Amino acid sequence: MQRMKETKAELKIKVKDLNFYYGPIKALNEISIDIQTCEITALIGPSGCGKSTFLRCLNRMNDTIPGVLVEGEILLDGEDIYRNGMDLALLRQRVGMVFQKPNPFPKSIFDNVAYGPRILGAGNKHEIEELVEESLKNVALWDEVKDSLNKDAFELSLGEQQRLCLARVLAVYPEVILMDEPCSALDPIATLKIEVLMQDLKKNYTIVIVTHNMQQAARVSDRTGLFWLGELVEFGQTDQIFTRPREERTEDYVTGRLG
């Protein structure tokens, strides 16, 4: 039964009994969750509940922190990403990440997007130009920047910078995009632009977003999971979580009685 579920085409990431420790502190407790292909999965919960820690497990970003310990399994297309000999550069190319604050490189707009493909040795100058254009079009930034590709990326507005960072991720052809509060530094219009973009991107990518903004989770996601003190309290279809939560802690959290 378990086996059959794993081989289902829709399943992108399967997490089984994940425990995570920062030294002696257990930050995640027995997390099991199925993340489906071409869906947006939102993770909500109060600060310090483990949702960002969990997100960073999905492309092993936590490996860079000394003293961490991971137990359990995370299967990406059925392959355990914590196995020995896993190619981390390849993993992070397949599972890209956008952070809370836009973090473009101190380079031109063009070079920001071209950086990844160049490192991966992707094609000649012309092919890279095409890839940059395609990536910027995919984040609806091309029309705004096509005449100023050599401009410093920091000259863009914060919303544009965040979309540039997303273009940078897309340029290396990821399969999964992790977003760690991608809109918390953005104004409402820039936020909505990212949300519209996410709806377009989910046709081709699997997206996991951590957000403090419950309404954002309700607006954009297909499924929502509530983290609480390192546990996944409830995970379900987003409309169910926000209209008929099964767990009392979910009810209390989404109605503002808790947290």
Next chain:
Amino acid sequence: MGSGLRAALDRGLLQIEEDLLRMREMIDRALSKSLKSLVDRDTALAHEVIDEDKSINNLRYKIEEACLALIATQQPTASDLRMIMAIMSVVADLERMGDYAAGISKTVLRMGDEPLLKPLIDIPKMVDLARTMLRGSIQALLDHDVPRAREIASRDDEMDHLYQAIFDELVEIMARKPESVHRATYLLWCAHNLERIGDRVTNIAERVVFVSTGDFKDLNIKEEGIGGLN
């Protein structure tokens, strides 16, 4: 009540619930007065019921607007959202109940000076039952009391049986004395209005189940009524 984080939402919900109770009282009073206007053939009182129906309608819109504002400004979720959606549906049912009370009073006006066909026996019973069901259903909604809601909904059968008895009796009279058709029809209209109230209460009881469980459930499971009138 919840924490300070939800103060505005809690305040808004409380206000809406108070208005809902007020609407219930207005309809309860309208039902009682409409019966009295029928029993006493009091056209002034009948006019009063018809006039006051406008206030009931206005209160419905006030509650709906308050619900809309809460949704827009407080983004309620889960049980809060279900309660607000339920109330929006319930006030539509209540408003119709007000119309049924006014309908009885309009019939009183139409009757003019014609004497009652027969002494009123079952219609006052129907009014009593309608008022009990009305009060109980709204209380069950405010208390999130599903067993009470189910019990109230089940009393719709009593209402239907009373209606059926009146219907049968009046049809029999009309067959026997065709000249009484007019006066019999007046009473039939009154009974029909009351029977409808039972159905509206059942709707409210269904909303109580929805608020508590999130399930839409049809509580109005009963045998087919007479002549397709139920």
